[in-house]
Amino acid sequence: MAKVAKRTKKFVKNKLEQELQQRREHKKRSAHVRERQAKQTRRAASAPAPRDDDDEEPVQEATETPAMGVDEFLQGGFREGMESESDEDDEAGDDDGLDEMEDVSDDEEGHAQDLEKLKETDPEFYKYLQENDEDLLKFGQGEDDAEDADEDVDEDADEEEAVPLVTPAMLKQWQQALLQQHSLRALRRLLLAFRSAVHTGDEENEYAYRIEDGAVFSKVLITALKYMPHVVEHHVPARRLADGRFKVPTHTKRWSTLVRPIRSYFLSVVHLLKTMPEADMVYVALTESAKMIPYLHQDRRVARDYIKQLLQHWSSGEDKVRLAAFSCLYVATASAADEMVDFCLKGAYHTLVRSTKQTTPHTMPNIVLMKNTACELYTLHPDAAYQQAFGFIRQLAISLRNCLKLKTKEQFQGVLNWPYVHCLDFWSMVLAKTCCDEREERGPSYMRPLIYPLVQVALGVARLVPISRYFPLRLHIVRAMLRVMQATHVYIPLAALVLEVFESPEFQRRAKGATLKPLDLATTFRAPVAYVRTRIYAEQLAEEFAFVLHEFLATQARSIAFPELVIPIVVQLRRVLKTGHSARLAESLRTVLDKVQQNAAWIEQRRQGIEFAPRDHAQVARFLANEPAEAPLQAALRLARKVRAQRQKLLEQTAHVVGDDEE
Numbered sequence: 257m258a259k260v261a262k263r264t265k266k267f268v269k270n271k272l273e274q275e276l277q278q279r280r281e282h283k284k285r286s287a288h289v290r291e292r293q294a295k296q297t298r299r300a301a302s303a304p305a306p307r308d309d310d311d312e313e314p315v316q317e318a319t320e321t322p323a324m325g326v327d328e329f330l331q332g333g334f335r336e337g338m339e340s341e342s343d344e345d346d347e348a349g350d351d352d353g354l355d356e357m358e359d360v361s362d363d364e365e366g367h368a369q370d371l372e373k374l375k376e377t378d379p380e381f382y383k384y385l386q387e388n389d390e391d392l393l394k395f396g397q398g399e400d401d402a403e404d405a406d407e408d409v410d411e412d413a414d415e416e417e418a419v420p421l422v423t424p425a426m427l428k429q430w431q432q433a434l435l436q437q438h439s440l441r442a443l444r445r446l447l448l449a450f451r452s453a454v455h456t457g458d459e460e461n462e463y464a465y466r467i468e469d470g471a472v473f474s475k476v477l478i479t480a481l482k483y484m485p486h487v488v489e490h491h492v493p494a495r496r497l498a499d500g501r502f503k504v505p506t507h508t509k510r511w512s513t514l515v516r517p518i519r520s521y522f523l524s525v526v527h528l529l530k531t532m533p534e535a536d537m538v539y540v541a542l543t544e545s546a547k548m549i550p551y552l553h554q555d556r557r558v559a560r561d562y563i564k565q566l567l568q569h570w571s572s573g574e575d576k577v578r579l580a581a582f583s584c585l586y587v588a589t590a591s592a593a594d595e596m597v598d599f600c601l602k603g604a605y606h607t608l609v610r611s612t613k614q615t616t617p618h619t620m621p622n623i624v625l626m627k628n629t630a631c632e633l634y635t636l637h638p639d640a641a642y643q644q645a646f647g648f649i650r651q652l653a654i655s656l657r658n659c660l661k662l663k664t665k666e667q668f669q670g671v672l673n674w675p676y677v678h679c680l681d682f683w684s685m686v687l688a689k690t691c692c693d694e695r696e697e698r699g700p701s702y703m704r705p706l707i708y709p710l711v712q713v714a715l716g717v718a719r720l721v722p723i724s725r726y727f728p729l730r731l732h733i734v735r736a737m738l739r740v741m742q743a744t745h746v747y748i749p750l751a752a753l754v755l756e757v758f759e760s761p762e763f764q765r766r767a768k769g770a771t772l773k774p775l776d777l778a779t780t781f782r783a784p785v786a787y788v789r790t791r792i793y794a795e796q797l798a799e800e801f802a803f804v805l806h807e808f809l810a811t812q813a814r815s816i817a818f819p820e821l822v823i824p825i826v827v828q829l830r831r832v833l834k835t836g837h838s839a840r841l842a843e844s845l846r847t848v849l850d851k852v853q854q855n856a857a858w859i860e861q862r863r864q865g866i867e868f869a870p871r872d873h874a875q876v877a878r879f880l881a882n883e884p885a886e887a888p889l890q891a892a893l894r895l896a897r898k899v900r901a902q903r904q905k906l907l908e909q910t911a912h913v914v915g916d917d918e919e
Contacts, residue, residue, distance in 0.1 A: 378486060419466045422449050427475055434483045438490045440513060443483075447520050450480035454528045474537075477528070481540055484521050485547035488514060494550035500590040500636070502550035518551050522558045529565040535574045542569065542580040549587050553596060563588060563600060567607045571626065578622075582629045590636050597640045604630045605648060605682075612678040615779050623678065631685045638702040641690070645706055649683055652676065653713050659720065671717060677732050677781055680714050684736035688743035707740060711748055718753055724762045724788055727797055729781040734804050741811045751825050754805045757797060758832045758841065766837050767791040795840040802844035803900065806893055809852060813887035816863055816879040819856040826852060847892075854888040 427449075433442035452463035453476045467473050491510045495503045505511055525545045532538050545562075552559050566588070569581035589600040608626050615623065634641040655676070659667040670676070687710060691701040718733040720726075730753055737748050757763075770790040775783060777800060787793040809825075812818055829845050836842060862883070868875040886894075 378489075419462065419464070422452075422465045422467050422472055422476060424472060424475070427472065427479060431479060431483065434487055438487050440487075440491070440517075443487050443517060446476075446480055446483065447517055447524070449476050451520060451524045453477055453480075454524045454531070477537065478540065480521070480524070481544040485544060488518065488548065488551060492551070496550075496591075502591050504550055504554075506554065514551075515554065518548070519555055519558055521548065522552060522555070522562055526558070526561045526565055529569065535577050538569065538573070539577050539580050542566075542577065542584055546580075546584045546587055549584065550591060552588065553592055556596065559588075559592075559596060560599060563596075563603060567603050570604075570629070571607045571611045571622075575625075578625065586629075586632065586636075589633050594637075594640065597637050598644065601633060601637075601640060601644045604633050605644065608682065609675050609679065612675045615674040615678070617776060617779055620779055627678070627682050627685060630682065631689055634686045635690055641686075642702050642706070645683065645686060645703065648679070649706060649710055649713065652679060652683075653709060656713055656716050656720070660716070668721075671720060672726070672729070672782070674781065676717070677729065680710070680717065680733060681736045683710050684714075684740050688739045691744045693743075693745075704744070707744060707746055711737060711740070711746075715753070722756070724760055724793075724797075725783045725785070726781070727757055727760075727762075727801075728775070728777050728783060730757065731777060731797075731800055731804065732781060734801075734808075738804060738807050738811070741808070745811075747812070750808050751805065754801050754808070755825070755828050755832075757801050758829075758836070758845075762789065762794045762797060763832070763836045763838045763841055765789065767794045794838050798838050798841035798844055802841065802848060803896065806848050806851075806889070806896060809848070809855075810887075810889045810893045813855050813889040814859075814880045814883070816859065816866075816876055818859045822852050822856060851889050851892045858888055 430442045430446050430449075433439035434446065448464040449467070452465040453467050453473055455463060456467060456473065467476060492505050492508065492514060497503055522545070525541055528541050529538060532541070552562060563585065566581045566585045570578055570585060572578075573581075585600065585604070589597060592600060608623075608630050611619075611626055612623055634645065655667075655670050659671045683706075687703055687707055689695075690703040691707065695701060696704075714733050714737055718730045721729075734750055734753055737750055740746065741748050741750075768789055768791070770786070770792060772787060772790060772792055774792055774796055775787060777796060783793060809822065812821055815821065826849065829849055833842055833845055833849075862880060866875075866879070870876065
């Protein structure tokens, strides 16, 4: 028995019962007509013969339509009743409703003028046409109408039971119709071919077209990605509002016609992003689909699937793909509704946390990129950013509280890990960016109340395990808090954390010699046991903590209270110099002490002529506001950063990376 065609299956499923019912009714009507005709015949036979002028045209006898069995029906006898069916049945299996889309007649006048305007409205798309499809821009009167060609293709497809094959000529006809007339019918055909292309190899479902040539496959993908924004923007142009969101004319007939094609487009793009291994094609899909984001938020389920794929490519892959994914994510977050904003921010944070489990010199650049870009997302919507940040910082605080309360190994492992450290560093970046002077010129920052709880959590983690192996962890936390101090001008007592390191056995006892390589402290939060009490480890700690102490003092270098602020620090530093055994530490601290004394004298000289009391906070805040010169500590710090950058390049070439086995 021959294989039943797909269209036959669809007809049997959807219209067979209706067709059989119509044939039963037709049979009853035919019997009634025959009975009535028989009565008229008998009545006419008994009546006298009519006159010649009264002759009437004889009634034509109705022919009876023979009944059809199911076997005959399945063999193809139903085709007589399908002649009037629309061509929407020729692409079966369209679960997103593209087959039910009605075409809207396009105004055929002024297409040449539209193409000229294309240079100004969408120069990128016009440039693409010039480079790849220049012949589409040169159409004239001698060319065949693209819409008629589409209808011919549909008629040919109706005559064939096999799935039609996409050819370069067919694709070119669609391109001409889209470019010349912005045809929605051609757009429907293209999207069906696009969906068939992205599902190539999927044998579970049948689709409207089949693609067998690799060049045609790539051309279908590129055409759908590049032409779709151009056509949709022509029919329903989106307008960007002052708050960054888009206004789409959703109450028009054109929009109701385009809802399902837009949904089909994004479903295909999501599947393409899931399965496409080539980075170049993924990059094109991301950059072109970004133009369709204004039309995405009408379908939240599809929007969520699309954003999940953006997050996936943002966290892995080549740099250009990751940046393109973030660009789409940024536009989607900026223009989304409140519910989708929360979904984007929460998804970005969770993706960042998952990406920080393995922190090595190879993954660190990617982690830094993710933290910097995710920080940008949290500056878009103040209310949503505050709620998300409050909840996540609270989770960090709860983990620390459970660790201090229960003191179990599992609780310590929940805090002493790379994701926790990166979370503290990330929120310090967010607070530093949202609470800086530039943003607070327009008013107090919405995130400023979160500085205090974040600082409390950070200081608690820094002192959680006060042994020398965890001094790299303390170093990471001190740097994160320094970032907050430098951006927000909030005083955080970090000097005690640094001085405790200088008074530890690493510097108060003689170090032992070792032939170990220097540690890569940027990717280390717990030093191996072999490095404890060694000279190489002590020298690294001395250099790093002396530098962060210099940075801390530089944040207060222009404070009117600097001479009094540094008194306890100077006393402790001098005691460390007397009792310590590290020559590198002594050299670094003497430089810092010298600059501290110079800075204190510089402040005392400039506050001799003041006439306000310490309780006058406004005058205290404006102290040295008009002083153009740098403070001695600030000038020394600028020079030290240049020297440090040069040393860091040399250190990266010989630094030792801590492996999991050593931890």
